[in-house]
Amino acid sequence: MLRAPSTLLTAVPRALEEVRAAGPLVQCLTNTVTVNLVANTLLALGAAPAMADLPGEAGTLAGVADAVYVNLGTPGAEQRAGMLEAARACDTLGRPWVLDPVAVGPLALRTALAAQLLELRPTVVRGNASEIRALAGTDGGGRGVDATHGVEESLDAACAVAVRTGGVVTVSGPVDLVTDGTTVVRVANGHPLLTRMTGGGCALGGIVAAFVGVHDDALEATVAACGAYTVAAERAAQAATGPGSFAVRLLDELALLDAPTLAEAVRFA
Template sequence: MASTTSGALTSGAVAESSAALLTQLRQASPLVQCLTNHVASGFTANVLLALGAAPAMVDVPGEAGGFATVASGVLVNLGTLSGEQPTAMREAVSAAATARTPWVLDPVAVGSLPVRTALAAELVAQRPAVVRGNASEIVAVAGSGGGGRGVDAAIGVDAAAPAAQALAGITGGVVAVSGPVDLITDGRRVVRVGNGHELLTRVTGAGCALGAAMAAFAGLGQHPLLAATAASVAYGVAAEAAAARGTGPGSFAVALLDALDALDGDAIRAGARIDVTNGEVTR
């Protein structure tokens, strides 16, 4: 495979990397610290367990920083900011930076609500390995426009591509824009993942759990572009299998956990729908 830090990628190589990373995740069981949306906390923990990771919902000041130094990866999700959680997030991000623990920022509803918008700007300056959000959230974090309708995007994924590439250039990491086709970029290369299902949009916390999955894959020490892509592919392939068994949002949510648990590298190789563009940053 070409260098993941600067070289060109191919769709086949990225699919193979995603399959290999899932196998590695199962073997390593990375410890993922989640400072996350209280609405999605339980589902997020179950998704991580189904993937083979070890979740830890440590979001209390005085504990969050110390835990970030021993975790494999950290998720910071701004979905339900309350109490002392913002302080714990700052503490965890600072400690993660010192310990070089990869962390993921999920800027839920940023751009449409002022408190979390200001906090996102503060945290993104600490250079997350991955920023994951919908198109409107990514545009808002990049400073290229306003937010969407609460947690719902007001623009399409491709419309957010220039902002995503620019934001990746600022953070030195990767930006993942979730939608019908996920777009993941390191500022130059763009990977599009066509896997997934509409039912994901009808389960509370499904997007939040994807951010946690990205933190789990990033915790394996691979380049964030490949880590975020592996999470997107694994989640999307499992969602398709779950949709084939579920009859609605409730049964789908349960089937998704089962599908993630049953997922293996061969299923990713057979089912991944990946398109790669190697090129210059779009401004």
């Protein structure tokens, strides 16, 4: 089923304006590799990141945050406990939260943790095709953070995960897929340079959290997040001479992006 593009074309820029106006507090429990990028992309967008991830603090912050982002990239023992604490608080309070199941499938600790977290009904799950397939039990996942499957090969898995959580699933790739298990939306602004910097997916995960923190319709919020992020990336790529200057310019473009530009540039496939 396809949501009417006209509805989305209105909702996407409005959601961006809501993020700018509210400056949502986004708690991030994320990996040590790209935590700096996640914080900086949220700040550039106009959100307020807070990275408290330890048990004894994670639940407290989840109680006051507008949304929570949980990323399994480097799940140390304290982080695993903090993630469960935060996700339980979200589940109890009805707080929107995003799960990013980095490299689940081949690696044991995070695969077991992802199964526990999935029970706590993430508002959105964001991953690459291999991760979403692994989460659905379709197969054993990719090699590390790289998808070994195409986005469309994960459509059934994405729908299955969405049905299980009662939430939204988005699969990142050249075309981003967003589904709530029945409706499927494809956002076609992906740029290859996003795969040449580390954290291209993590940064999007944090941004999805910012959007679901202010916009109640989680499918629209996720589509808007994918659109805002990849439109900014497209514009950054035009000014870049390689992956280093691209990552820098991406922050500038996220800060510069306005609703009319987004409405004009976002493409649905």
